[in-house]
Amino acid sequence: xxxxxxxxxxxxxxxxxxxxxxxxxxxxxxxxxxxxxxxxxxxxxxxxxxxxxxxxxxxxxxxxxxxxxxxxxxxxxxxxxxxxxxxxxxxxxxxxxxxxxxxxxxxxxxxxxxxxxxxxxxxxxxxxxxxxxxxxxxxx
Amino acid sequence: xxxxxxxxxxxxxxxxxxxxxxxxxxxxxxxxxxxxxxxxxxxxxxxxxxxxxxxxxxxxxxxxxxxx
Numbered sequence: 506x507x508x509x510x511x512x513x514x515x516x517x518x519x520x521x522x523x524x525x526x527x528x529x530x531x532x533x534x535x536x537x538x539x540x541x542x543x544x545x546x547x548x549x550x551x552x553x554x555x556x557x558x559x560x561x562x563x564x565x566x567x568x569x570x571x572x573x574x575x576x577x578x579x580x581x582x583x584x585x586x587x588x589x590x591x592x593x594x595x596x597x598x599x600x601x602x603x604x605x606x607x608x609x610x611x612x613x614x615x616x617x618x619x620x621x622x623x624x625x626x627x628x629x630x631x632x633x634x635x636x637x638x639x640x641x642x643x644x645x
Numbered sequence: 646x647x648x649x650x651x652x653x654x655x656x657x658x659x660x661x662x663x664x665x666x667x668x669x670x671x672x673x674x675x676x677x678x679x680x681x682x683x684x685x686x687x688x689x690x691x692x693x694x695x696x697x698x699x700x701x702x703x704x705x706x707x708x709x710x711x712x713x
Contacts, residue, residue: 507677579676580687640678644651 509570509581510639515561517632523554524625528618537614547621584638592631599623650710653683656701672696 527550531538538546566573577585604618611619657663657683665679672693682697689697698708 513684565689572675578678579693580674580678580681596703613674642684645687 507639508565508572509584510636511569511606512562513632513635515557515641517629517636519557519561520552520628520632521574523550523557524595524644526550526574531618540613540617543614543617548618554582565574568574583643587638588631588635591634592627595630596623599626614626647711647713648685649688649710650685651682652708652710653679653697656703658707660701668697668700671700 527534527547530546600620600623603616605627607616607619653668657665657668664676664684669679671675672691672694674689678687678689682689694709696704697702698705701708
């Protein structure tokens with residue numbers, strides 16, 4: 506498995522676990538969360554996820570040796586662009602929902618969390634498209 | 646459906662069993678990318694295609710073929 510594919514797996518798994526916990530906690534609260542509560546919880550979980558991804562990336566880089574130090578080649582750059590392009594449309598749809606549609610009818614905490622969910626889904630789509638491209642090949 | 650076929654596996658064999666990693670190093674891509682090109686899962690850029698052909702000392706059309 507290529508170095509950058511391992512990093513994509515690590516990023517995807519870490520974010521799925523981290524934000525499942527975040528949205529699980531937010532949705533299970535009997536009262537709507539305060540803005541400070543949202544920022545505190547999201548910040549704490551994001552920081553924990555970041556630490557896990559950085560530590561994991563360092564471990565993978567050490568185990569991968571020379572491959573980790575090499576620049577991304579043309580196929581890896583093309584795969585990254587494909588993932589980012591797919592994620593852009595997801596993010597755009599989520600931001601239109603959170604920024605244009607929801608302000609007319611929903612409370613602030615729902616708007617904020619919808620925007621955060623859009624970010625998380627977009628990043629997940631990015632990593633899933635990258636992983637599919639590595640697994641099935643570019644033309645797969 | 647059209648696809649780009651290639652003779653890289655054969656040419657590597659004829660070049661003294663050159664490994665995918667060695668070929669990758671010579672043209673500046675990873676071993677996985679060479680494997681994907683060989684299997685027809687990824688079509689290289691024109692620049693990389695010419696680099697591969699140059700490594701084997703062959704014209705481009707002897708390395709890559711357009712199949713319909």
